[in-house]
Amino acid sequence: MSRKRLTLKLSPESVYIGALLSLVAGYLDAYTYIGRDGVFSTAQTGNMVLLGVEAARGDFAQALVHIPPIVAFVTGVFVAEMLKHPWIVRMLVEPSRAVLLLEIIVLFGVGFLPSSVPNMVVTMMIVFVGSLQISTFRSLEGWTYNTTVTTGNLFTAARALYISLFQKELSASLQFKKFATVISSFLFGAFIGTFATYRMEDKAVWIASIILIVVFFIMLVSPAKGISSEIIKRDTR
Numbered sequence: 001m002s003r004k005r006l007t008l009k010l011s012p013e014s015v016y017i018g019a020l021l022s023l024v025a026g027y028l029d030a031y032t033y034i035g036r037d038g039v040f041s042t043a044q045t046g047n048m049v050l051l052g053v054e055a056a057r058g059d060f061a062q063a064l065v066h067i068p069p070i071v072a073f074v075t076g077v078f079v080a081e082m083l084k085h086p087w088i089v090r091m092l093v094e095p096s097r098a099v100l101l102l103e104i105i106v107l108f109g110v111g112f113l114p115s116s117v118p119n120m121v122v123t124m125m126i127v128f129v130g131s132l133q134i135s136t137f138r139s140l141e142g143w144t145y146n147t148t149v150t151t152g153n154l155f156t157a158a159r160a161l162y163i164s165l166f167q168k169e170l171s172a173s174l175q176f177k178k179f180a181t182v183i184s185s186f187l188f189g190a191f192i193g194t195f196a197t198y199r200m201e202d203k204a205v206w207i208a209s210i211i212l213i214v215v216f217f218i219m220l221v222s223p224a225k226g227i228s229s230e231i232i233k234r235d236t237r
């Protein structure tokens with residue numbers, strides 16, 4: 001019998017990590033939209049549209065509901081950029097894992113908050129950590145992507161599919177498959193997030209936290225080096 005070592009690379013840029021993070025983003029959007037006053041937690045495009053729609057209708061009270069999440073998102077981006085400073089990077093060693101850990105703690109804590117806490121406060125907490133995620137995880141195996149916004153990913157996937165079909169580029173075919181995986185994960189996250197929120201209500205956020213724990217563990221045991229496993233093959237000679 002002979003042994004063959006197989007290295008499975010699961011770095012922060014891996015499509016597996018990207019798919020799980022996108023699943024969480026879709027899940028959280030469904031969670032806050034259904035259970036937290038119709039506000040999106042990661043899709044700020046949606047909040048911008050709803051802000052304009054409600055303002056045009058003259059319902060300024062409802063329109064204002066969409067402003068705090070946008071402010072929380074911008075704040076999260078500022079914090080994420082601060083984490084890129086050299087002295088902070090040296091202190092944290094691996095900022096991407098620190099961001100994930102913070103997101104896990106916040107989401108887990110949200111599930112314990114009493115119903116007396118305003119939905120807007122909860123949503124802003126989720127938006128903040130979501131913006132940290134989007135600012136930290138920007139690369140999918142060498143391509144720029146977004147873990148929380150589907151429009152750009154859909155454009156990239158559609159363009160890659162065209163090049164693959166009509167220009168016969170193998171790299172474009174691979175790119176399409178990777179981005180299609182991320183997009184499908186986001187959609188699936190919204191699907192299961194809807195069911196979970198209706199059944200578990202506020203506690204449904206814990207499922208997102210559990211998924212992020214899985215991502216954190218993967219990155220902890222396989223930081224850019226990959227996970228090695230052994231496949232035992234029979235020698236038939």
